[in-house]
Amino acid sequence: MTSSVSTRKSALPPLTPGPHRERLGLISIVACFGGLLFGYDTGVSNGAEHPMQLELGLDNLSLGVAISSLVFAAAVGALLGGQVSDAWGRRRAIILFAVLFFSGTLFVVFSPNFGLLVAGRILVGLAVGGASTVVPVYLAELAAVEIRGSITGRNELAIVIGQLAAFVMNAIIGTVLGDLDGVWRIMFSVCALPAVALFVGMLRMPESPRWLIEKGHHEQALAVLKTVRSEERAIAELAEVQRLAAEERGHHQVGVRAILTNKWLIRILLVGIGVAVAQQLTGINSIMYYGQRVLIEAGFTASAALVANIASGVFAVIGGIVALHNMDKVDRRKTFAIGLSLTTACHLLIGTASMTLPVGNALRPYVLLFLIVAFVFSMQSCLNVAVWVWLAEVFPLHMRGLGIGVAVFFGWFVNALLALFFPSLVTAVGITGAFFLFAGIGAVALLFVVTQVPETRGRSLETLEQDITSGTAYDFRKTNRVTQEAPAAPSR
DSSP states (O other): OHHHHHHHHHTSOOOOOSHHHHHHHHHHHHHTHHHHHHHHHHHTHHHHHHHHHHHHTOOHHHHHHHHHHHHHHHHHHHHHHHHHHHHHOHHHHHHHHHHHHHHHHHHHHTOOSHHHHHHHHHHHHHHHHHHHHHHHHHHHHHSOGGGHHHHHHHHHHHHHHHHHHHHHHHHHHHHHHTTSTTHHHHHHHTTHHHHHHHHHHHTTSOOOHHHHHHTTOHHHHHHHHHHHSOHHHHHHHHHHHHHHHHHHHHTTOOHHHHHHTOHHHHHHHHHHHHHHHHHHTTOHHHHHHHHHHHHHHHTOOHHHHHHHHHHHHHHHHHHHHHHHHHTTTSOHHHHHHHHHHHHHHHHHHHHHHHHHSOTTOTTHHHHHHHHHHHHHHHHIIIIIHHHHHHHHHHSOGGGHHHHHHHHHHHHHHHHHHHHHHHHHHHHHHHHHHHHHHHHHHHHHHHHHHHHHOOOOTTSOHHHHHHHHHHTGGGOHHHHHHHHHHSOOOOOO
């Protein structure tokens, strides 16, 4: 296997600098407005939820419904988004999500009651879920193997930048305009601006060349590849993708039928679901949605918690930058294992500190803030970016949209359950019980990653597809040798 992989990789001309690299960079920036919207729309509730609850007279369960409705809808959006992108194309699907982002924001901002608020959150959630599946796939299919991790990972960095922007805007708006009725509507209204930028920008971006080849549009695919590669490299990549697509058609391997008739494809789908669910069960989005509430529970006042919450956003961005730096240098499996070890340790420390430092202790809020920030940094630097990159890489082309859609559907569904019940969980068992629970789940997730997750770094999507379909990707000793032999990403 090692030699065959090396042969296929060496057949591709080296990646060279030039205008095509700048073009790929521009495409990634525009597409990542989808990630920015994902981040802002999921983070804006962390600060807006308290005044929204007071104005609309919501109890804790109704508030959980208002917050989690976006996340439940995101699960559906992830499932449908992958299939829409397989049928319509990655580019047109992202344009559709931009329209949903904008429309849902208008519903939320101008909602006179709970019902229309939830309707708006559902529209935004469909867009969030769709973007979470399609944008990483779009970037992975456009990027060269040598820089695929760092290009695809930019979307996760955009997500945490969006969340940080939401935290900062909430703090500014809450401090300056906190006495106004409907201040939470102003916080949500900011979402409309990047939605317009995404819509306008994607009108000028190309379609995924791999999707074009899958649909038989080879000349268009080559034209796109020539804008993001040297001409020699574009021709070589086109030939490789064409060869694999022809093999798939010859074996009638398409979508659901291919999955159900191949035990290795069933296995990778189940592993993908497990990775997406494990990411959510770290509890990261409980902090991103309800960080202010957790910090109030830790001992901060409401206004101080709103400002202190920015620290999580700042270190999430720093962690995302660290992750991008390492994405094409460190194996995905190793990154997952380190990340789950660190986050589980943070969970244990948060639970222990909450138990040993009683309410009223002057150190309690600051110790818990430090540990929560350490957890967020560990999550972003080792897990979040790597998980989204891995999900965008691991599924074969003929089932990529469906595979990532199903995996992310389950991830978003678990996320939604946490969003719905986390306020009640903290009320019932406090910070101590909640984070000890996350620690136990983290230990199980670590065992799962070490024993089940195949490596994806350092291989072309076509080579990886053959290894996944044949089951050789699960021979971790051989795949480790392949990634160690993979060339480093060239400098720009």
